Amino acid sequence: MGTVGTPQLVDTIDLLAGQRSHSGAVVPLDRCQVERWGLSIERATPEDPAHDGEVTWLMPELGLRLTRRRSRRRHSRREPSRLTVVRIERGARSWVTTDLLLGLQIPDQGAARIVQAEEFATAISAGMIRLSEADYALRTAHRTLEEITQHRDINQWLAYRGIFDLW
Numbered sequence: 001m002g003t004v005g006t007p008q009l010v011d012t013i014d015l016l017a018g019q020r021s022h023s024g025a026v027v028p029l030d031r032c033q034v035e036r037w038g039l040s041i042e043r044a045t046p047e048d049p050a051h052d053g054e055v056t057w058l059m060p061e062l063g064l065r066l067t068r069r070r071s072r073r074r075h076s077r078r079e080p081s082r083l084t085v086v087r088i089e090r091g092a093r094s095w096v097t098t099d100l101l102l103g104l105q106i107p108d109q110g111a112a113r114i115v116q117a118e119e120f121a122t123a124i125s126a127g128m129i130r131l132s133e134a135d136y137a138l139r140t141a142h143r144t145l146e147e148i149t150q151h152r153d154i155n156q157w158l159a160y161r162g163i164f165d166l167w
Helices: 117-125 131-151 154-160
Strands: 010-014 019-022 025-028 031-035 038-044 051-059 064-071 081-090 094-106 113-115
Touching (some): 094 117, 094 131, 113 131, 117 131
Antiparallel strands (some): 051 064, 064 081, 094 113
8 A cells, every 4th residue: 555645735825915825725814914034924714613813924034934823712722833844935926835844843831843754754755845855844944943942932033033023
């Protein structure tokens, strides 16, 4: 029995229309703002029974997408943030990201950890991620993990990277 490969996820953010499209689905965005460090987007998630919305920052200089999901329950613990290594192509009208299927999970308290390693390895084996992309993803994930570990807080790490907006 063969292994089913995980497809790379390609998202297109249409800046003018304020929408995100992936896998044929188009989702309206509540916020889509170009910042000096990248792109900040927010969207409601009515289809998700556990989460009210999602905030995503695309940081092209770092090759990273930072995502946080907001719980519908008011007094629930904040979920860990997720950093994903992505390839980002910026345009005047749209930004396109290709997920390289490797990332970090960063809790508010506790140590960050690498996630999606199995999907990443499967995608490499299936030829869905080129070896040069795999090397880039590994270097980016490990560098980021080391930096976040040194700074012990995602906002301090962002400030170290020249991003002073609070996450």
